[in-house]
Amino acid sequence: MSTLQEFLNANPVDNLTEEVFISERFKDEDGNTFLFKIKAMTNKEFNDIRKRATKIKGRKAEFDAEAFNKSIVIEHTIVPDFKNVESLKSLGCSTPDQYLERVLLSGEVVELASQIQKLSGFDTEMETLVEEAKN
Numbered sequence: 001m002s003t004l005q006e007f008l009n010a011n012p013v014d015n016l017t018e019e020v021f022i023s024e025r026f027k028d029e030d031g032n033t034f035l036f037k038i039k040a041m042t043n044k045e046f047n048d049i050r051k052r053a054t055k056i057k058g059r060k061a062e063f064d065a066e067a068f069n070k071s072i073v074i075e076h077t078i079v080p081d082f083k084n085v086e087s088l089k090s091l092g093c094s095t096p097d098q099y100l101e102r103v104l105l106s107g108e109v110v111e112l113a114s115q116i117q118k119l120s121g122f123d124t125e126m127e128t129l130v131e132e133a134k135n
Contacts, residue, residue, distance in 0.1 A: 016040040017078065018119050022111045036112060037079035041120040045075065069113035070097055073104075076116045 002010075019035040026034040041049070053068035054061050074082045074096045081087070082096045082103075093099040100109065 013040060014042075016119065018115075020112070020115045022115065023105070023108050025105070025108070035079075036077055036115075038112070038116045038119055039076050039078055041072070041076055041116065046120065049075065069109050070100055072113040072116050073109055074100060076120075077112065 017037060017039045019037050021033050021035055026036075028034070049068060049071045050063075052071060053064045055064065056062075082100050088094065088096070088099045091099060091102050093102060104112070
């Protein structure tokens, strides 16, 4: 029987990826599904994104859930590449945020962000993360 230490050593979390299906919209006419390849966030990446999505206004901290979700999706989706310069140009976008807005519905962005968070070990709801970020 192996120990927890041996298990951890044999299963590092860097480069942890998964293919996920996020919406019925991503099926072709033959019924084939298009999967998104995502990667897990490190603690540092999660905290950096959370900080960027939190704005201090006076004595209040405001958490921008939309900016948080977009950043997670843009930074942790491998396929498709939302930062691909040719794709951005083809749709007349100058930023990955603009491209994301053109190719995904808002519910799809939330679902993809949720899948990335689950892969990263977060089994909590977005509301819980928002409350943690405010505190």
